[in-house]
Amino acid sequence: MEIFPVLLIAIPLGGAFxxxxxxxxxxxxxxxxxxxxxxxxxxxxxxxxxxLVPGKPLVYLFGNWPVPLGIxxxxxxxxxxxxxxxxxxxxxxxxxxxxxxxxxxxxxKFYTLYLLMLVGMNGVVMTGDLFNMFVFIEIASISSYxxxxxxxxxxxxxxxxxxxxMGEIASMMILLAIAFIYAATSTLNLAxxxxxFAAMDKTPGFWFVLILLMSGFSIKAxxxxxxxxxxxxxxxxxxxxxxxxxxxxxxxLGVYAMARILFNVYGVSRASYPAVFNALLIxxxxxxxxxxxxxLYQKDYKRLLAYSSISQIGYIVLALGIGNEFALxxxxxxxxxxxxxxxxxxxxxxSVVYRVGERDITKFTGGLGKQMPWTSLSYNxxxxxxxxxxxxxxxxxxxxxxxxxxxxxxxVPAVVAGLFAVVTLGYLLKITNKVFWGKEGIKGIKESPxxxxxxxxxxxxxxxxxGAFFFWLKPHLLQPAADxxxxxxxYAEIVFRIGAGG
Amino acid sequence: xxxxxxxxxxxxxxxxxxxxxxxxYIVLYxxxxxxxxxxxxxxxxxxxxxxxxAFGTTASQEKSASISSxxxxxTGGLLFLLIALLGLFxxxxxxxxxFPSFGTPGRLVSAxxxxxxxxxxGIKVAAAILSIFVVLAxxxxxxxx
Amino acid sequence: xxxxxxxxxxxxxxxxxxxxxxxxxxxxxxxxxIEYSVNFLFAIVGFRPGAxxxxxxxxxxxxxxxxxxxxxxxxxxxxxxxxxxxFMLSLILRLYNxxxxxxxxxxxxxxx
Numbered sequence: 207m208e209i210f211p212v213l214l215i216a217i218p219l220g221g222a223f224x225x226x227x228x229x230x231x232x233x234x235x236x237x238x239x240x241x242x243x244x245x246x247x248x249x250x251x252x253x254x255x256x257x258l259v260p261g262k263p264l265v266y267l268f269g270n271w272p273v274p275l276g277i278x279x280x281x282x283x284x285x286x287x288x289x290x291x292x293x294x295x296x297x298x299x300x301x302x303x304x305x306x307x308x309x310x311x312x313x314x315k316f317y318t319l320y321l322l323m324l325v326g327m328n329g330v331v332m333t334g335d336l337f338n339m340f341v342f343i344e345i346a347s348i349s350s351y352x353x354x355x356x357x358x359x360x361x362x363x364x365x366x367x368x369x370x371x372m373g374e375i376a377s378m379m380i381l382l383a384i385a386f387i388y389a390a391t392s393t394l395n396l397a398x399x400x401x402x403f404a405a406m407d408k409t410p411g412f413w414f415v416l417i418l419l420m421s422g423f424s425i426k427a428x429x430x431x432x433x434x435x436x437x438x439x440x441x442x443x444x445x446x447x448x449x450x451x452x453x454x455x456x457x458x459l460g461v462y463a464m465a466r467i468l469f470n471v472y473g474v475s476r477a478s479y480p481a482v483f484n485a486l487l488i489x490x491x492x493x494x495x496x497x498x499x500x501x502l503y504q505k506d507y508k509r510l511l512a513y514s515s516i517s518q519i520g521y522i523v524l525a526l527g528i529g530n531e532f533a534l535x536x537x538x539x540x541x542x543x544x545x546x547x548x549x550x551x552x553x554x555x556x557s558v559v560y561r562v563g564e565r566d567i568t569k570f571t572g573g574l575g576k577q578m579p580w581t582s583l584s585y586n587x588x589x590x591x592x593x594x595x596x597x598x599x600x601x602x603x604x605x606x607x608x609x610x611x612x613x614x615x616x617x618v619p620a621v622v623a624g625l626f627a628v629v630t631l632g633y634l635l636k637i638t639n640k641v642f643w644g645k646e647g648i649k650g651i652k653e654s655p656x657x658x659x660x661x662x663x664x665x666x667x668x669x670x671x672x673g674a675f676f677f678w679l680k681p682h683l684l685q686p687a688a689d690x691x692x693x694x695x696x697y698a699e700i701v702f703r704i705g706a707g708g
Numbered sequence: 709x710x711x712x713x714x715x716x717x718x719x720x721x722x723x724x725x726x727x728x729x730x731x732x733y734i735v736l737y738x739x740x741x742x743x744x745x746x747x748x749x750x751x752x753x754x755x756x757x758x759x760x761x762a763f764g765t766t767a768s769q770e771k772s773a774s775i776s777s778x779x780x781x782x783t784g785g786l787l788f789l790l791i792a793l794l795g796l797f798x799x800x801x802x803x804x805x806x807f808p809s810f811g812t813p814g815r816l817v818s819a820x821x822x823x824x825x826x827x828x829x830g831i832k833v834a835a836a837i838l839s840i841f842v843v844l845a846x847x848x849x850x851x852x853x
Numbered sequence: 854x855x856x857x858x859x860x861x862x863x864x865x866x867x868x869x870x871x872x873x874x875x876x877x878x879x880x881x882x883x884x885x886x887i888e889y890s891v892n893f894l895f896a897i898v899g900f901r902p903g904a905x906x907x908x909x910x911x912x913x914x915x916x917x918x919x920x921x922x923x924x925x926x927x928x929x930x931x932x933x934x935x936x937x938x939x940f941m942l943s944l945i946l947r948l949y950n951x952x953x954x955x956x957x958x959x960x961x962x963x964x965x
Contacts, residue, residue: 212802216793223785226778270801337926344933348940355944360951361962367944371871371880374937378887381930382864385891388923389898746932840939847946 207257210250211266211279214289214328217250218243222321229314237304240317244300247324248293255290258283260686265334265705273705274398280334280701283686288331288462290683291542294668295453295549296324299446302553302661305654306445306560316356316444323349323450327458334701336384336394343380343426343459347373350455354443362442369439372432376425383418386411397701400471404695416482419467427460429523430493433516437500440515441508441565445556448508452515453549457541461522465537465691468526473695476529476614486527491619493520498626501633507555507565507641510633511548517630518544518592524619525607533610534688535680539603542684543591543672547600550588550665551634557581557654557662558641567637572644577651582642584662589638591669593631599672711764720762727755735830739819745829752830753837760841770846777839784832791825856897863890875957877945881938888934892927899923 221243229236258264263282265273281289300320307313326346333339351373355366388394390411391402406412421432428436436456440448468474468482476483494517501513518540525537558574558581559565575582591598594605604627611620653659672679690697711717731751738744765773795804811817863886870883899920907921945955952960 209796209802212796216789216802220786220789223782223789226782230775230779267801269795269803269805270799337929341929341933344937348933348936351940351944355947358947360948360960363944363948363951364960364962367877367941367948370937370941370944374884374941375868375871375887378864378884378891381891382894385894385898388895388926392920394922746928837935840943844939844943844946847943847950 207254208264208266210254211264211281211332214247214250214332215325217246218321218324218328222318222325225314225318225321229317233313236314236317240300240321241304243321244293244297244324247328248297251286251289251293254281254286255683258286260689261700263700263704265701267705273702274393274395277338278334278395278701278705279332280396280705281332282690282697282700284462284466284690285331287538287683287687288458288541289328291545292324292327292331292454292458295450295545296320298661298665299449299453299549299553301664302449302556302658303444303446305657306556309560310356310444316353319349319353319356320447322346323353323455327454330458330463334396334705336387336396336399338394339463340377340380340384343463344377346455346459347377347426350447350451353447354439354451356444356447357442365438365442369435372425372435376422379418379422379425383415383422386415386418390415395701396466396471397698397705400473400695400698401702403472416472420464420485423460423464423467424489427456427464427519427523428516429460429489429519430496430516431489433493433497436516437509437512440512440552441506445508445552445559448511448555449549449552452512452552453545456515456519457522457545461519461526461537461541464523465526469691469694470697471695475694483527483529486523487616487619488527490520490522490524490527491622493517494524494622494626495520498629498633502629502636504633505566505568507558507567507637508552510567510637511551511555514551514592514630514633515544515548517626518548521604521607521623524623525610528607528610528614528616528619530610530614531688531692532606532613534691535684536603536606536608536610538684538687539599539606539676539680543599543603543669546665546669546672547588547592547598550584550662550669551592553658553662553665554581554585554588557658560654560658561651562648567640570641571648572640572642574648574651575642575644577648578642578653580653580659580663582638584666585642586638587666587669589631589634591673593634594627595631597673598669599676600669601673602676710766712762716762720758724755724759727758728752731755731830731834735826736816736823738826738830739822740814740816745826746833748826749830749833750837752834753841756834756838757841760845765845767846770842774839774842774846777835777842780835781832781839784828784830784835787828788825788832791821791828795821857894860890860894860897863887863893877948877955877957877960880957881941881945884941885934885938888930888937892930892934895923895927895930 221239225236225239228239260283263280266279268277307316323346326342326349329342330339330346333342351366351370354369355363387399391399393399393402425432440451443451474482497513497516497520501510501517504510504513522537522540525533561578591600594600604623608620608623611623731748734743734751735745735748738748792803795806796802799806805820808820810820867883867886867890870886871880874880901917901919904917904919907918948960949955954960
């Protein structure tokens with residue numbers, strides 16, 4: 207178990223370097239190598255997510271340099287939870303992509319970028335070093351820019367360029383903040399920074415750096431004032447990549463990094479610095495309201511789902527802003543349920559595009575549910591889960607967020623969160639109504655190939671199972687992860703206790 | 709006529725080899741003096757780019773260059789990963805220096821596995837910069853029709 | 854302090870170029886400026902007045918050595934900057950080949 211963090215980076219990285227060599231010999235080798243790597247990563251992260259002892263994180267020292275000196279990977283229960291979320295969706299998107307990528311050329315390049323993006327996300331989640339985190343953010347981001355522009359049509363290139371401009375501004379803000387932090391503390395280890403911050407005067411410069419970091423991560427997470435790139439970028443990518451970008455990418459690079467820095471490094475809590483949390487609350491509420499209303503007017507299948515992603519990210523940030531135990535459990539559950547649910551919805555869009563070749567829902571005559579029963583079923587169940595209807599996993603995550611809001615005395619956010627769950631259902635059912643329901647379908651459309659159906663149905667099964675076993679998941683998966691955030695700067699003490707010995 | 713004027717070709721022919729050797733020197737002495745894998749690799753790539761600019765290329769040459777440079781790039785990356793993993797399986801820690809006290813400090817044979825990492829990075833960076841150049845230059849062939 | 858302000862000004866100049874310029878090549882130049890400003894700031898952070906180079910062949914206790922870590926960070930940031938610039942230029946070139954213009958407003962097809 208000690209070397210798992212290294213393997214989680216080394217396996218996909220080695221696969222990414224092997225594919226360009228092997229794929230010249232035989233095209234399908236790219237898929238085989240990628241599949242083996244992803245299966246190994248999935249197995250390792252499932253083991254870590256359930257068997258890592260809470261309160262006793264793995265601290266892996268690179269080159270055996272003790273904690274404040276070298277680079278250390280710090281895998282606690284929050285990291286292992288995020289690893290699980292990432293690797294599940296990455297695995298099923300890959301299964302979907304095996305057939306979906308028949309339409310595209312250059313599958314070797316696709317899987318190389320795919321694995322590199324996984325390396326970046328795994329690294330962001332596991333690293334205990336601020337600059338290292340920036341490097342992994344850039345690895346993930348650059349591969350995602352390339353994947354968004356993968357089709358090389360004019361619209362896709364434009365979306366890629368726009369995404370790249372916004373993403374790089376965010377990265378540079380984060381890098382500038384890292385430079386300031388290094389100038390002030392002379393260290394880059396998250397635990398060591400946390401100790402230095404605790405002893406530091408809270409000058410305006412201190413808060414300026416926090417604002418720089420938060421703006422950078424907010425752009426990466428596409429919260430509402432910074433959201434303009436997402437509705438262009440996510441629909442332009444191939445469907446498995448849209449699923450990954452909306453499902454896990456914005457959560458890992460935006461929400462996870464933000465939560466880790468706020469709670470564990472800055473050590474702020476609702477009681478000590480309410481202003482920070484009120485800002486998050488307002489950002490979250492604005493995302494929920496504005497993105498939901500914009501989503502109601504969309505005519506493009508994938509664009510509608512992209513706006514929905516912004517509003518669901520709003521729920522997670524709202525819950526972080528409430529900041530009590532219930533809300534944090536809700537936030538983590540929503541990360542899980544939205545990654546499965548929105549990933550599923552984007553995969554169904556890929557399935558429809560694969561057979562029909564059309565994304566504008568006003569051009570559909572309905573009735574596709576008769577010809578593509580599994581896609582239709584998956585879409586409808588996924589939509590119910592994302593909207594937060596029982597008995598799916600999405601219901602419990604929204605329930606806990608609302609319970610947290612009520613418990614902390616925020617009645618208005620609770621009402622808004624409840625109300626906009628219904629709006630979510632409204633705009634998602636718009637696609638059901640226009641595309642899947644009805645008598646007359648488009649002639650000559652068959653169900654998608656078996657592997658694509660298998661990927662979608664597996665995600666539906668996971669959503670249903672997550673709902674059914676939610677009260678088993680809560681103590682075993684969500685509670686330990688939420689405890690990491692709730693304990694705040696105790697993180698630094700734990701990391702030093704385990705890692706400083708060398 | 710393919711490529712640039714005879715003056716450029718003659719100068720490129722004379723200088724190219726020296727640039728290549730200088731790049732190798734920067735890579736190999738990376739653990740002793742400023743430079744290392746990235747800087748040296750960039751210089752090696754400059755040598756190839758110079759000859760491509762001076763002598764000109766055809767579409768088929770661009771294609772074979774892009775294939776071979778991507779293979780070299782992956783090989784360099786794999787070598788670097790292998791050195792790091794050797795540290796894990798032999799020395800017990802990822803990226804650990806396998807023989808830190810071998811050789812005399814300040815001489816060419818010193819610093820353990822750092823020179824080997826530098827060579828791997830040098831191969832990777834040279835191939836990567838060359839392939840960037842090839843990709844940017846070969847867009848004119850892709851869209852000619 | 855004056856150096857810190859200088860690097861911030863360079864950052865803002867780059868940001869200005871990205872926000873206001875319609876030519877995509879100028880946007881890419883803006884990104885390079887931002888990168889240079891941050892790298893400059895990193896390099897300054899490691900500076901100590903009158904310090905020795907951080908090469909410990911014969912350790913002298915009590916002497917001031919400059920901080921070597923920011924240089925390593927700057928190198929990493931430069932490599933990342935190379936990747937970003939290269940990818941951005943190749944995107945721009947592809948777009949130019951598709952549409953025949955570097956102007957962002959002529960390219961715009963998506964609603965944003």
